[in-house]
Amino acid sequence: AGISLGAHDEVSPAPEASVTEGLEIEVLLGKQITLVLNGTRREVWVTGGKTVAEVLDLINVRAGRGAYVEPSRGATVGHGDTIVFQEAISVRVTAEGTTHDVITNAVDVGSLLDSLGVVVGARDRVTPSVDAELDEGMLIRVVRVNVRQAVANEPIPFEVVVKYDGSMYQGQQKVTRQGQDGLRRTVYRIRTEDGKQVARSVLSTEVVRSPVSQ
Secondary structure, three states: OOOOOOOOOEEEOOOOOOOOOOOOOEEEOEEEEEEEEOOEEEEEEEEOOOEHHHHHHHOOOOOOOOOEEEOOOOOEOOOOOEEEEEOOEEEEEEEOOEEEEEEEOOOEHHHHHHHOOOOOOOOOEEEOOOOOEOOOOOEEEEEOEEEEEEEEEEEEOOOOOOOOOOOOOOOOOOOOOOOEOEEEEEEEEEEEEOOEEEEEEEEEEEEEEOOEOO
């Protein structure tokens, strides 16, 4: 019939079979597809299989309910197409002071956090990094890091100055001027992680009021 068979094509019945009247001959053309399986890309040949689900079955990939498959399982697959399959895994995420067990088919930490609605700030620390690929049982922690300034007014204690007066009896005391504390204003840079202070440094300090000695 003028049909050339490639190395990956199949025909039923076999080409060497005798041809009889009314015989139905089925030709299954092989097709090369790109399979991205759990983040790993490879080229595979399949013979037959019209839909994504049928192709995955042919190459012995079992897609569980939580697996991510693109295109959808019912989509038609042609030569040169790409199928992305990501198996669902269980991970543990700690953020905002709470821990959750999550079943996900996200590829990396960043995609998982996006799917959970966890926004990572510029100073926040994510362990492992947002680019890390997810593994079964992985522990992921988001630490909220905040840096702020705080102003503190601190007293400067006054000094007591003792002067001896020959006109007074021994043991006699007299306060000629009441002492007054001074005031120092200090600006601090405070770093917190998940609401707890982990570091504090002085940015500036000034004497607002000098102490008055007594």
